[in-house]
Amino acid sequence: xxxxxxxxxxxxxxxxxxxxxxxxxxxxxxxxxxxxxxxxxxxxxxxxxxxxxxxxxxxxxxxxxxxxxxxxxxxxxxxxxxxxxxxxxxxxxxxxxxxxxxxx
Amino acid sequence: xxxxxxxxxxxxxxxxxxxxxxxxxxxxxxxxxxxxxxxxxxxxxxxxxxxxxxxxxxxxxxxxxxxxxxxxxxxxxxxxxxxxxxxxxxxxxxxxxxxxxxxxxxxxxxxxxxxxxxxxxxxxxxxxxxxxxxxxxxxxxxxxxxxxxxxxxxxxxxxxxxxxxxxxxxxxxxxxxxxxxxxxxxxxxxxxxxxxxxxxxxxxxxxxxxxxxxxxxxxxxxxxxxxxxxxxxxxxxxxxxxxxxxxxxxxxxxxxxxxxxx
Numbered sequence: 001x002x003x004x005x006x007x008x009x010x011x012x013x014x015x016x017x018x019x020x021x022x023x024x025x026x027x028x029x030x031x032x033x034x035x036x037x038x039x040x041x042x043x044x045x046x047x048x049x050x051x052x053x054x055x056x057x058x059x060x061x062x063x064x065x066x067x068x069x070x071x072x073x074x075x076x077x078x079x080x081x082x083x084x085x086x087x088x089x090x091x092x093x094x095x096x097x098x099x100x101x102x103x104x
Numbered sequence: 105x106x107x108x109x110x111x112x113x114x115x116x117x118x119x120x121x122x123x124x125x126x127x128x129x130x131x132x133x134x135x136x137x138x139x140x141x142x143x144x145x146x147x148x149x150x151x152x153x154x155x156x157x158x159x160x161x162x163x164x165x166x167x168x169x170x171x172x173x174x175x176x177x178x179x180x181x182x183x184x185x186x187x188x189x190x191x192x193x194x195x196x197x198x199x200x201x202x203x204x205x206x207x208x209x210x211x212x213x214x215x216x217x218x219x220x221x222x223x224x225x226x227x228x229x230x231x232x233x234x235x236x237x238x239x240x241x242x243x244x245x246x247x248x249x250x251x252x253x254x255x256x257x258x259x260x261x262x263x264x265x266x267x268x269x270x271x272x273x274x275x276x277x278x279x280x281x282x283x284x285x286x287x288x289x290x291x292x293x294x295x296x297x298x299x300x301x302x303x304x305x306x307x308x309x310x311x312x313x314x315x316x317x318x319x320x321x322x323x324x325x326x327x328x329x330x331x332x333x334x335x336x337x338x339x340x341x342x343x344x345x346x347x348x349x350x351x352x353x354x355x356x357x358x359x360x361x362x363x364x365x366x
Contacts, residue, residue, distance in 0.1 A: 009362065028316040040316065040339065041346025044309040045355070051308065058308070069322070070315040073308075 006053070008088045011046045014038060016055060016085040019077040026061075026072055047075055055081030117365060149228040150241045153259040156221045160253050163219060167212070169254065170221045173247050174210050186243060190236040210244070223248060237263055301351060309347055313340070 008016065014037050018030050027047065031038050038046075050056045057078050060071045077085070120127070158166045176182055183201040187193060193200045208227040225244050227237060241260075249256045297310040317340040324332040349355050 026316075027312050028319065039343070039346070040313070041343035042350060044312050045347055045350040048305070048308040049359075069318045070311055072315040072319070073312040 005087050005091075006084050008084060009046075011038060011042065012050055012055065013085070013088060015043075015046065015050065015075075016077050016081050019056065019075060020082055020085060024074045024076045026074055028072075030075070050081070054078055055084060117361075147228050148237050148263050149226065150237045150263045151261045152225045152241050152245050154223040154225070154245060154248055155257045155259075156223060156248060157219060157255045158253055159255065163221075166219075166221050166254075169251070170212055170223060170248070173251065174212060174223070177210060177244050177247055178205055182247075186240055189243075190240055192236065192240070208244075296348060300348075305351055309351060310344070313343060313347060316340075317343075 014034055015030060018033055019025060022029075022033070025033070027043050028040070031040055031043055047056060047058070051058060055078060056075050058073045058075045061074045062071045063069055156166065156170060158169070161169060180201045183204050187200050187204065193203055196203050208225070211224040211226070213222040213224065225241055227241050227244075238260075245256075245258055248254060249258065297306050301310070317336070320336045320340075321333060324336055350358075
């Protein structure tokens with residue numbers, strides 16, 4: 001049995017938190033909703049890396065008339081992403097309880 | 105999660121990440137502090153005051169004589185002789201005489217003096233420590249001094265470096281230069297991913313970013329928020345650059361070290 005579990009970075013954690021809470025989201029929506037934690041310049045690179053790890057998936061959302069321009073991309077958390085998020089969340093909660101501190 | 109992740113990182117890394125804007129912004133301001141005054145102060149100026157009398161001419165004739173010498177000094181022939189003698193304005197394209205004429209002022213003040221005419225020669229070069237400036241001023245003053253009908257008392261100031269207050273022209277120059285600096289990366293920025301990144305990276309990173317850029321830009325344009333358009337362009341230029349760096353080997357290395365630190 002593997003004792004290791006995938007640890008999420010701060011940005012990855014925030015992205016999964018938003019996607020699990022809101023369902024499908026655009027990158028820009030996540031930037032706005034994160035209140036400064038996610039930046040325009042880094043979110044898509046993080047999302048691509050998360051996609052490669054299988055935590056998120058995305059699809060192109062074509063523009064609807066009369067909008068024109070480059071199609072935007074909508075992101076959602078995968079089952080694995082949700083599981084990793086829950087694991088990390090539990091680990092944090094556990095770490096922050098008095099029980100964990102007794103071990104110090 | 106945040107605290108436990110941060111706590112595992114080396115202290116210097118933690119400090120740099122936490123205080124990045126406190127480090128970057130002062131550096132930008134310091135850069136401006138050193139750049140701007142130099143732009144405004146890279147001027148060498150010299151001033152010569154000539155008090156001119158004449159034993160043969162009356163006041164009216166004296167004023168006319170001085171005005172005539174001033175016209176001679178500002179003539180193309182004299183200015184060209186100055187330019188060739190002192191090798192002036194080598195970097196200037198176009199009319200060098202016009203340029204030199206703009207850089208010097210000769211004021212004649214005759215009205216308040218009974219038997220004297222005061223002439224003030226003021227020359228400034230848009231360059232620091234120009235070695236020719238005093239010689240050029242002397243050469244101009246000599247046109248008055250060498251005239252046999254005139255007696256001249258000359259008072260000279262040392263070359264000095266005035267800090268010229270930014271006038272409308274300078275501010276306009278700055279604005280245009282700033283826009284150009286912003287526009288140049290904007291023109292090429294969108295093309296860079298085509299050259300250096302894979303189609304997948306383009307599709308997953310740069311196209312969504314461009315779509316967001318377009319989205320915010322259209323929104324600002326529809327609202328007529330001109331300044332916001334500029335702000336969005338700057339913001340997305342940086343976002344584009346940040347994404348490119350993150351997807352470069354430097355970014356991969358940084359990601360690797362962050363992972364190790366975690």
